[in-house]
Amino acid sequence: xxxxxxxxxxxxxxxxxxHEDERGFxxxxxxxxxxxxxxxxxxxxxxxxxxxxxxxxxxxxHFQRAPHEETKLVRCTAGAIFDVVxxxxxxxxxxxxxxxxxxxAESGTALYxxxxxxxxxxxxxxxxxxxxxxxxxxVPQASSGVRWDDPAFxxxxxxxxxRTISERDRAWPDYLPV
Numbered sequence: 214x215x216x217x218x219x220x221x222x223x224x225x226x227x228x229x230x231x232h233e234d235e236r237g238f239x240x241x242x243x244x245x246x247x248x249x250x251x252x253x254x255x256x257x258x259x260x261x262x263x264x265x266x267x268x269x270x271x272x273x274x275h276f277q278r279a280p281h282e283e284t285k286l287v288r289c290t291a292g293a294i295f296d297v298v299x300x301x302x303x304x305x306x307x308x309x310x311x312x313x314x315x316x317x318a319e320s321g322t323a324l325y326x327x328x329x330x331x332x333x334x335x336x337x338x339x340x341x342x343x344x345x346x347x348x349x350x351x352v353p354q355a356s357s358g359v360r361w362d363d364p365a366f367x368x369x370x371x372x373x374x375x376r377t378i379s380e381r382d383r384a385w386p387d388y389l390p391v
Contacts, residue, residue: 214241216251216325219314221300221307223327225253226314227286231321240321242288243346253325254284254348261345262290265336269376273333274299274359274385281355282328284348292341293317294334295371299359302329303390311366318342331359333382335370358385 217226229240241247248255263272274297277283287296297313315337316322326332334343361368361375365388 214244214247216253219298219312219324221298221310221312221330222305224298224300224312224330225251225325227323227325229321242321242323243286254327256348257346258350259347261347263343263345264291265341265343265377266339267377268336268339269372270336270341271333271361271370271372271375271378271382272335273297273382274331274361274363275333276301276329276331276357276359277349277352277355278357279355281349281352284328285326285332286323286346287316287326287332287334288321288323288344288346289316289318290342290344291318292336292338294336294341294343296324296334297332297368297370298324298326299331299366299368300329301331301359301388305329308390309365309388311368313368333361335372335375337371358382359388360385363387 215228231238
């Protein structure tokens with residue numbers, strides 16, 4: 214695997230190194246030792262998937278509050294998404310900044326999201342499926358978020374208005390730094 218730094222310290226693109234032959238290719242997408250060697254969280258508590266029926270579906274911007282902060286490794290396993298993280302870590306030099314990247318099943322690239330970041334995505338293709346590898350169990354009482362269109366962040370989504378979004382995600386409040 215290749216670990217590529219993003220403009221937000223602590224967030225990485227994780228690119229598989231493909232070994233190709235006449236059958237196709239083989240690539241490792243997770244290795245505890247390699248994540249640890251790169252100073253990244255290497256413990257998993259759960260894996261989840263989401264399947265999204267329509268192009269322009271938006272999920273986010275989600276995070277878990279202390280003491281249940283989570284690290285995620287997010288990969289698109291079918292179709293394509295525009296994946297976004299926002300640095301919410303107080304005291305961080307990139308606090309309030311966002312980073313977005315297209316993830317698709319063809320490339321297999323994943324986004325490593327450290328704790329203290331909000332995460333969301335918008336589908337670029339109907340039927341997009343997303344795999345989440347998560348360091349902490351889901352704790353409903355700690356579940357939180359910020360609005361996908363909060364002017365404090367100015368995220369530039371591919372579809373300015375989501376075609377499908379849950380009422381919960383539409384209702385997240387504007388961000389108020391702690």
